[in-house]
Each structure stands twice: as C-alpha cells, then as structure tokens.
Amino acid sequence: xxxxxxxxxxxxxxxGQSMTLQCAQDMNHNSMYWYRQDPGMGLRLIYYSAxxxxxxxxxxxxxxNVSRLNKREFSLRLESAAPSQTSVYFCASSGKGQxxxxxGYTFGSGTRLTVV
Amino acid sequence: DxxxxxNSPSLSVQEGRISILNCDYTNSMFDYxxxxxxxxxxxxxxxxxxSSIKDKNEDGRFTVFLNKSAKxxxxxxxxxxxxxxxxxxxxxxxxxxxAGNMLTFGGGTRLMVxx
Numbered sequence: 488x489x490x491x492x493x494x495x496x497x498x499x500x501x502x503g504q505s506m507t508l509q510c511a512q513d514m515n516h517n518s519m520y521w522y523r524q525d526p527g528m529g530l531r532l533i534y535y536s537a538x539x540x541x542x543x544x545x546x547x548x549x550x551x552n553v554s555r556l557n558k559r560e561f562s563l564r565l566e567s568a569a570p571s572q573t574s575v576y577f578c579a580s581s582g583k584g585q586x587x588x589x590x591g592y593t594f595g596s597g598t599r600l601t602v603v
Numbered sequence: 604d605x606x607x608x609x610n611s612p613s614l615s616v617q618e619g620r621i622s623i624l625n626c627d628y629t630n631s632m633f634d635y636x637x638x639x640x641x642x643x644x645x646x647x648x649x650x651x652x653x654s655s656i657k658d659k660n661e662d663g664r665f666t667v668f669l670n671k672s673a674k675x676x677x678x679x680x681x682x683x684x685x686x687x688x689x690x691x692x693x694x695x696x697x698x699x700x701x702a703g704n705m706l707t708f709g710g711g712t713r714l715m716v717x718x
Contacts (some may be wrong), residue, residue: 491646520705527612529605529692530647530708545705577646591637592706594646 490514493578493595500568500602508563508598510578518581519561520545520592521553523574530577536561568602575599606630607695609709617717622680624712626693629674633695637706638667638678641690650691651678683716690714 491512500506512519517538522530532545534553542553550572552564561580565572579592608627616622626636634655639647653660653667653676660667666679680687693709 522708527710529607529609529710530694532705532707535705579646591649591652592639592647594639594648596644596646 491578491580491593491595493576493598495598496596497599498601500565500600502569502602504568505564505566506568507565508576508578508600509560510562510595511560512578512580512593513559514580514582514593515558516580516582516593517558519555520579520581521551521561521563522577522579523547524577524597525574533563533576565600568600570602573600573602604629605710606633607693607707607709609691609693609712611712612710613713613715615715615717616683618685619682622678622683622687622714622716624678624680624691624693624714626676626678626709627674628676628695630695630697630707631674632697633707635696636667636669636676637694637696638665639692639694639708641692641711647692680714683714685716685718688714688716 494509520535521533531547536542536555539558554562576598578595581592606629637652638650640650641647651662651665651667653669669676690711690713692711694706
C-alpha cells in the first residue's frame with residue numbers, strides 16, 4: 488500500500504548508544520518531517536526537509552541529525568542517546584493535491600524508542 | 604510556549620451523543636487548521652481541515668468550527684460512535700500548500716465513546 492514506512496517499530500538503546508531511524512515514502516512527496524510524541528506535549532517537530540537536498544531544524548532538534556538521502560528517504564540519527572529521547576517518533580510526508588485535503592501530512596506508524 | 608493548545612486531555616461521551624473537542628491557538632499568522640485522529644500503535648491520520656476564510660467545514664459526522672476573533676476551533680462529532688474512540692490532535696499552519704510548511708500540533712485529547 489502507498490504511504491510512509493518507518494523502521495524499526497521498536498527499539499531499546501542504552502544511554503550513549505547511537506542509532507538511525509529510517510523513513511521512506513512512495514507518494515512522490517517533496518516534503519518530509521520527523522516528529523516526536525510525548526504525553527501531554529502532542530507532536531513536536533524535530534527536523535524537516537522541504538525538498539530533496541534541504542533540511543532544517545524544527546522545534547526540538549538538539550541531539551538529532553537528519554539526512555535526506557533522496558526524494559523517498561529521510562533518516563533521523565541519534566548520535567548519543569539519552570533517556571530524555573525516550574519517545575515515539577513519527578515520520579511524515581506532504582505534497583500538493585493529496586487526498587481530501589489540499590494540504591496535509593501522511594504519517595508512518597511510528598517507532599517506539601526507549602533509552603535506558 | 605505552546606502555540607496550539609488542547610486544554611482537555613480526555614473526554615468521555617455516550618454513544619449517539621455529540622462529542623465536542625476544543626482547540627485554542629495564539630499565533631495570529633495561522634491560517635489553516637486540521638484535525639488528526641490517532642489510534643494506538645498507529646500514526647495520526649487526517650480527519651478534516653478548515654481554511655481561515657471559512658468559519659465552518661462539514662464532512663459527514665464531522666464538523667469543524669473556526670472562531671478567528673477568539674482564536675478557537677472546535678471539532679463536533681455527531682453522532683459519536685465507539686469507533687471514534689481515539690486521540691484527536693488539532694494542528695495549525697501558516698500558509699497552505701507550500702512545500703515545507705510545518706504543522707504545529709496541540710497536545711491531543713483522548714476521546715472515549717461508551718456503548
């Protein structure tokens with residue numbers, strides 16, 4: 488099915504370990520985003536990529552890096568994981584003329600990350 | 604400081620009754636608003652949206668109302684069904700349709716519809 492695919496779905500890291508969260512979309516969208524969801528905080532933007540070759544910081548970028556590998560793929564890297572990065576991470580993409588809305592995101596199913 | 608706030612973390616309604624979810628925003632530059640629905644272990648999915656040039660948008664059982672002077676919007680679900688039980692996120696954007704426009708999300712409201 489067309490959409491946004493995130494891997495892995497679950498991950499447990501030790502403090503100080505590194506990992507990369509992968510995201511790929513097959514809707515030919517230009518823009519891609521990484522959000523984290525924490526209780527009571529809603530979804531907060533970490534980084535986004537307006538188009539292939541560009542990336543920008545969002546609201547909570549500290550401790551993260553991103554790579555827009557090509558139009559389809561946008562990865563999020565934690566270089567040295569900390570317990571404060573325990574969260575659910577969502578990747579999303581957007582493009583014009585999508586679905587019932589003339590502007591909206593398609594989200595992946597999320598990665599649940601625990602840092603101990 | 605949260606620019607989009609959903610002050611009710613949870614809401615419980617009886618099946619068949621109306622559910623009203625509220626959202627307030629502070630940024631006067633927001634001109635497009637969306638509601639997303641999220642089930643456990645899934646990503647949020649788009650539900651309904653409204654442009655600032657309108658004060659109401661309806662889609663089946665779902666209606667969104669926008670009061671720009673009060674910087675307030677609400678989502679009405681009539682009649683509520685058990686399958687509507689989920690977390691609902693309000694989101695806002697400056698500008699519509701431009702690549703890279705970010706959505707700012709509220710904290711979410713958990714709706715429980717009791718049979």
